[in-house]
Amino acid sequence: MLPPSRPAPGVALIDPVPLYREGLSALIRRTPGLRWLGSTGDLHAAVHLHERLRPDVLLIDSVLDPVGHVARLLVERDPTLLIIGLVRDAHSHANYVTTALEAGVRGVVPRSAQPEQIVRVIAETFRSRGYVHPDLRPKERPTLTKREYEVLTLIADGLENQQVANELILSVETVRTHVKGILRKLSARDRTHAVSLAYRSGLLIGRPAVLE
Numbered sequence: 001m002l003p004p005s006r007p008a009p010g011v012a013l014i015d016p017v018p019l020y021r022e023g024l025s026a027l028i029r030r031t032p033g034l035r036w037l038g039s040t041g042d043l044h045a046a047v048h049l050h051e052r053l054r055p056d057v058l059l060i061d062s063v064l065d066p067v068g069h070v071a072r073l074l075v076e077r078d079p080t081l082l083i084i085g086l087v088r089d090a091h092s093h094a095n096y097v098t099t100a101l102e103a104g105v106r107g108v109v110p111r112s113a114q115p116e117q118i119v120r121v122i123a124e125t126f127r128s129r130g131y132v133h134p135d136l137r138p139k140e141r142p143t144l145t146k147r148e149y150e151v152l153t154l155i156a157d158g159l160e161n162q163q164v165a166n167e168l169i170l171s172v173e174t175v176r177t178h179v180k181g182i183l184r185k186l187s188a189r190d191r192t193h194a195v196s197l198a199y200r201s202g203l204l205i206g207r208p209a210v211l212e
Helices: 017-030 044-052 069-075 095-102 113-129 148-157 161-168 172-185 191-201
Strands: 010-014 035-038 057-061 083-086 106-108
Touching: 010 017, 010 044, 017 035, 017 113, 044 069, 044 095, 057 069, 057 113, 069 083, 069 095, 083 095, 083 113, 095 106, 095 191, 106 113, 148 161, 148 172, 148 191, 161 172, 172 191
Parallel strands: 010 035, 010 057, 057 083, 083 106
Antiparallel strands: none
16 A cells, blocks of 8 residues: 555544544554554643654544644644644535645545545555545635625625615615625525535635636
8 A cells, every 4th residue: 555665654643532543543553554653532632642652644633623723833843744634524614624734734534534535545645745535625616706705795794685785886686686696606595505605615714716
């Protein structure tokens, strides 16, 4: 599975669930080309675990490090460390993946993935120094016009069509037309669903993808 000339990477885990720690331990121990080093369920022990075990690959449950503070700290201490985020369903969106990668996480995989998939991500992250599981790769964002984005932002702030029209100095009919365009582009059922999808995809976080 891994080039024989390279030493087998040592793997460690930070996860709060004992059964998951035991399961990953058994999985790594029976996988040729990987070495199991140890685990902890205490995030505060992460630095000590790293210093004691010096793993090549460290997997961290996303619920313990949702914004990448620990990942950033460990990578600053050891730039060669490869951190893989075990992504919970609640974090399986573009915002989390982008934040994690910016913090120094080098691989991401759904925490609920099949054992062989997790092994594959560990091996690929070690080979390529980075890997994002296909299920977590950011999808292309829908492209809204500048006006559609303004309308969507005001809808997200809780404004009704008439209030949006007053704010942007438009007719209510024009606002309705923009809303229809937004719903179509986002494949949304209604306004509330559109806002939810926009936040989930990152369209309403940071710099929007808009057309002048």
